[in-house]
Amino acid sequence: MNYTHEQLPAINSLARLVKLVAFAGTGKTTTLIGYALARPQSRILYLCYNKSVEQAAKQRFPNNVVCKTSHGLAFGAVGTRYKHKLTQNLRLIDAAKAINSQNWDLVRTVLETLNNYLASADAGIELDHCPPEKMKNERMRRAAAGVVAAARLLWARMQDVEDRAVGMTHDGYLKLWALSRPNLRSRFDIVLGDEAQDINPVVAGVLADQASYGLGVVVCGDGHQMLYRFRGAVDALNASWLNRAEVHYLTQSFRFGSAVAHVGNMILSFKGEQRQLVGLGLATRVTKKLPEGLDHRAILCRTVVGVIESALRLADQGEKIFWVGGIDGYNLQALEDLHALSIGQYDRVKGKKLLQEYPQYTFYKEVASDSQDPEMLRSIQIVEQYAKDLPALFAKLRLNAVADELEASVTLSTAHRAKGLEWDAVQLAEDFSFEPFNPNNVREAWEDEMNLLYVACTRAMQVLAVNAPVLAIMAEFVGRRDGVRPATPLVFKQDRLAA
Incomplete structure (x- = not known):
């Protein structure tokens, strides 16, 4: 394997604590695999961000590496006691x-x-x-x-x-597992902690514990790809216990060429990033609209509602659609049940618990309004927007859905679910209702939206069709560069999401 001049120092590092900062598409996983191959006698745990990453990693990492999610480790140690009462969420x-x-x-x-x-x-x-x-x-x-x-x-x-x-x-x-302060030293010599920018403090604490117990720890990620602050995630790359870590940067991307890299750099420049993302892949184009006649394209939306609305439009055009994460992951059945409840057709409600808890649709709306539960409010929005023929529309979506992406003419995903994936042609949907230079922005929320745009743009390997927020960022960047617009500091209403 030929590694770059950025990858080799990280692979050959002798430090017990390593921080690997990897920009989009810069070969982070390849570097971690190289690190593991260079240590065939070491027992290594690759702590994966989610189950799909775990499954993919098992196909790529050598035999001295155990690939597990933090939940997988915790379930074996603690979760089995609760098998009879496990629930996805309360x-x-x-x-x-x-x-x-x-x-x-x-x-x-x-x-x-x-x-x-x-x-x-x-x-x-x-x-x-x-x-x-x-x-x-x-x-x-x-x-x-x-x-x-x-x-x-x-x-x-x-x-x-x-x-x-x-x-x-x-x-x-x-x-509960984290509170037990688990010591993994009897099973492993080194822990690789991936996607450190999006792990929550409880997992970050487990990683810090392993370093204190004497295990080698490699923490990797990219703060600009932090997407899950709303779930309580923190950028563990900035944790104080990593102040003594040996730091390596990966900035060269072979996923895309200079055009997409330039868009990424324009986004990151407003976040204050000084290092440049370098596009060394095939030549790429950045356009407002994807060219006609493509065999396949990916459309990335900001919201689940955006994905469903795009699917409804594409199904009318006879497109075969691949849903990232599977069509069942977009709660169509739950929406159909809510629709049946809304029109009083209780016999069509398959999830009987909905009827037990919300015997009337008006009660469901009352709870949603009083609690401002975002999932309930989104569901009401879809049900009422397509009130007349939602079941027929959803039947068409299922008919046009394919399980094998190679059979699809279009891939649909939220930008969040697209992280870690890539396609030749990517179109950014217009449901990113974000004004990058609105002085009423809250800084944290602004950073989250900028990160999401950066992640979405860097999924494209050959052609990227940008949306209105990215066009605004590009125009502001060029205007400042050419002296047409003043390079004044960005203004925010407040620094934190809830000050």
Whole structure:
């Protein structure tokens, strides 16, 4: 294998603590594989970000590497105790019953507080885990004590193996495993921690523990590809325990050529990045619209609603569609059930739990409005927008969906799900309702949207069709470069998502 002058120093590093900062498409996985191949006698754990990455990694890494997600490790150690009461997530209705409340805003706040705690490295649930918008003044802070007490009750019931009324989530048993301060030294010599910019503090704490126990730790990622702050993720690359790490940078991408790299650099320049992403792949084009006659193209949307609306339009044109993550991952059946509920056709509701919890559609809307639950609100938006013929439209979507991407003329995905993937031709959808230079932007939210655009743009290997926000960024960059626009600092309404 021929490695670049950037990859080789990382592969041959003798440091016990290494930080690998890898820009989009710069061969991060190839470098980690090279690192493992250079140490055939070492027992290495590759800590994968998700299950799909784990499955792909098992096909590529040598036999001295065990590929596992943090949840996979935690399930073997702790999660098996809760097999009988595992649930994907605690819904509002579940939490309301558990804490005996019909105050939906309170229930949502309790759930958010609990989830903030589960993602943290903290030992117990405290006021710090309450949503910041609920802590703006002294009266709100006093009321938050009740939220903390309810969250502690909910967490206690989750941990009770005999209490089947409150399920244990996957993040719940991960938290319990992390609280046990696991020492992996008996099984491994080195841990490779991938996607460090998007792991949450609880996993980052496990990695820090392994370094303190004497294992070799390699942490890799790209802060500009941080996409999951809204789930409690932190950029672990900036953690203080990595201050003594040996640092290596990968900036040369063989995925795309200079044109896509230039777009990426324009986005990153406004974030203050000084290093340049270098495109060494095939020549690429950046356009406003993909050329006609392509055998295949990928369309990346900001939202699930955007994906579904794009699919509805494409199905009318007879396109064969591949859904990244599978069509079932976009909750079509749940939406059909909600549609049936909305028109009173209760016999068509397949998920009977929906009927048990929300006997009337008006009650569902009331809970959604009171709690401002984003998933419920998005579902209502789709159901009411396509109220007349949603089942028929969804039947057409299933008919036009293919399981093998090679059979598809179009691949559809949210930009979040597209991370780690690549296509020859990529079109960015117009549902990125983001104004990059709006002075009312909140800095953290602005950074998240800029990261998402950077990730989306760098999925293209040959042709990239950009959308309005990227065009605005390109125009501002060129205007500043050519002296047409003043190079003034960007203005933000506030620095944090909830100040």
